[in-house]
Amino acid sequence: xxxxxxxxxxxxxxxxxxxxxxxxxxxxxxxxxxxxxxxxxxxxxxxxxxxxxxxxxxxxxxxxxxxxxxxxxxxxxxxxxxxxxxxxxxxxxxxxxxxxxxxxxxxxxxxxxxxxxxxxxxxxxxxxxxxxxx
Amino acid sequence: xxxxxxxxxxxxxxxxxxxxxxxxxxxxxxxxxxxxxxxxxxxxxxxxxxxxxxxxxxxxxxxxxxxxxxxxxxxxxxxxxxxxxxxxxxxxxxxxxxxxxxxxxxxxxxxxxxxxxxxxxxxxxxxxxxxxxx
DNA sequence: GTTAAAGTTGATATTTTTTATCCACATTAA
DNA sequence: TTAATGTGGATAAAAAATATCAACTTTAAC
Ligand code: FES
Ligand code: FES
Numbered sequence: 001x002x003x004x005x006x007x008x009x010x011x012x013x014x015x016x017x018x019x020x021x022x023x024x025x026x027x028x029x030x031x032x033x034x035x036x037x038x039x040x041x042x043x044x045x046x047x048x049x050x051x052x053x054x055x056x057x058x059x060x061x062x063x064x065x066x067x068x069x070x071x072x073x074x075x076x077x078x079x080x081x082x083x084x085x086x087x088x089x090x091x092x093x094x095x096x097x098x099x100x101x102x103x104x105x106x107x108x109x110x111x112x113x114x115x116x117x118x119x120x121x122x123x124x125x126x127x128x129x130x131x132x133x134x
Numbered sequence: 135x136x137x138x139x140x141x142x143x144x145x146x147x148x149x150x151x152x153x154x155x156x157x158x159x160x161x162x163x164x165x166x167x168x169x170x171x172x173x174x175x176x177x178x179x180x181x182x183x184x185x186x187x188x189x190x191x192x193x194x195x196x197x198x199x200x201x202x203x204x205x206x207x208x209x210x211x212x213x214x215x216x217x218x219x220x221x222x223x224x225x226x227x228x229x230x231x232x233x234x235x236x237x238x239x240x241x242x243x244x245x246x247x248x249x250x251x252x253x254x255x256x257x258x259x260x261x262x263x264x265x266x267x268x
Numbered sequence: 269g270t271t272a273a274a275g276t277t278g279a280t281a282t283t284t285t286t287t288a289t290c291c292a293c294a295t296t297a298a
Numbered sequence: 299t300t301a302a303t304g305t306g307g308a309t310a311a312a313a314a315a316t317a318t319c320a321a322c323t324t325t326a327a328c
Contacts, residue, residue, distance in 0.1 A: 001214070003135060003224050003245075004286065011241055027303065041288055043304070050304090060296025061302045076244060080135070089252075090137050106268040107145055110210060111137075114255035118223075121248035134240040138315065161274065175317055177275070184275090194325025195273040 007083045009037045009045050014079055015134070017055065018071040018127045025064030045083065052082025071131060077122035087122075089115045141217045143171050143179050148213055149268070151189065152205040152261045159198030179217065186216025205265060211256035221256075223249045 012035045017026060028046050032039040046065050049055045056068040067074070081087060088094040090111045092102060102108055146169045151160060162180050166173040180199050183189045190202040201208070215221060222228040224245045226236060236242055 001135070001137060001218055001221055001223060006287075008224070015240070029303080038288055040290075044306090047305070057304060058296085059294075059302090059304045060298090061300090062297055063295085063303045065304090076241070076248075084135055087135055089135060090142070104268065106149070106264040107210070110255065110259055110264070113258075114210075114252050117251040117255045118248050121244065121251045124247075125244055130240040130244070134238065140315075163274080172317055174319075178277095181276070191275060192325085193273090193275045193323075195271090195327055197274045197325070199275090 001089070003080060004084060006041075006045055007080050009035070009042060010049055010079050010083045011076065012037070013042065013046065013049070013065075014054065014067075014074065014127055015130060017065065017067050018074075018131045019134075020066070022070065023066055025058055025062070025066050027064040031065070049079070049082050052078070054078060054082055071128035072126050074127040075123045075125065076127075077119055079127075080122065087115065087119060089118070135223070137214060138218060140175075140179055141214050143169070143176060144183055144213050144217045145210065146171070147176065147180065147183070147199075148188065148201075148208065148261055149264060151199065151201050152208075152265045153268075154200070156204065157200055159192055159196070159200050161198040165199070183213070183216050186212070188212060188216055205262035206260050208261040209257045209259065210261075211253055213261075214256065221249065221253060223252070 013031055016031055016034065020026060028043050029039060031037070031046075032042045035042075037045075046055065046057065050057050050065075050068075053068055054074060055065050057063070057065050077087065086095050090108070091097060092099040092105070092108050093112055093115055099105065099108070147165055150165055150168065154160060162177050163173060165171070165180075166176045169176075171179075180189065180191065184191050184199075184202075187202055188208060189199050191197070191199050211221065220229050224242070225231060226233040226239070226242055227246055227249055233239065233242070
């Protein structure tokens, strides 16, 4: 019932990027040093963020990572989903999975509501809001 | 970000018990057969529920497990907490842990709110409500 | 009293997931 | 041309979750 450490790495990375002037690049190496995250592991994390469309990357000398869209359009839920996949507090609630018991299962509606509430909160504030507060 | 299978076992067990006339015993063995849960693993799960004050147990022949309080006073949140400990979607939010960054950390308030929303939903309906629906 | 049914407890094994490391490669700006 | 950087895949190490085993205690039933 916890976020993985990798999600936390991703959040911290996104906060670093969002604090920069929009469009500016920061290398994984620098991020890993500033945030004390294992460099090679962070690289993969950044790659996941990239696949999720949250950051774009630039190879080569002076390359790095930058936000792929405005910080106003990014929320914690987006970041977590990019790393861990769609948030599902129970396998039965994962998209694409149809549980055979679902019709009679009295638990699943409650979990569904709980999950929706969780998600709603994670979407309430944008990355931009977070940076302002810090 | 998921409930463990053990929590699911616990929920299914509690539903079995709540379906019984109040105070009636059911042995771990029978529950494990009905719900297709490894018996020895279920025994430990039941023990956790017992430590959490949700069920009481009776040793010896004809012994078993029964609800320790009315199904109206038990929610999913209680069950999960008995198995996994206090629900914390992030280590920083675990009771007793004081994160040194908490003062400046912009993420923690959001996670705290998300966690509260999750918990509220998990507490909204009682075990008794669930049994009625099934 | 004996016995068999049950919960208790702790050790250990297995499996799965998460985290970390390593390295060969592709791209690109300087 | 070269050094900095992301890409991608393999592998290892660590941690957590799940499962199994076995010796023990309690207790109702006979
Ligand atoms: S068991 Fe799958 S929905 Fe409840
Ligand atoms: S890092 Fe602990 S509260 Fe944010």
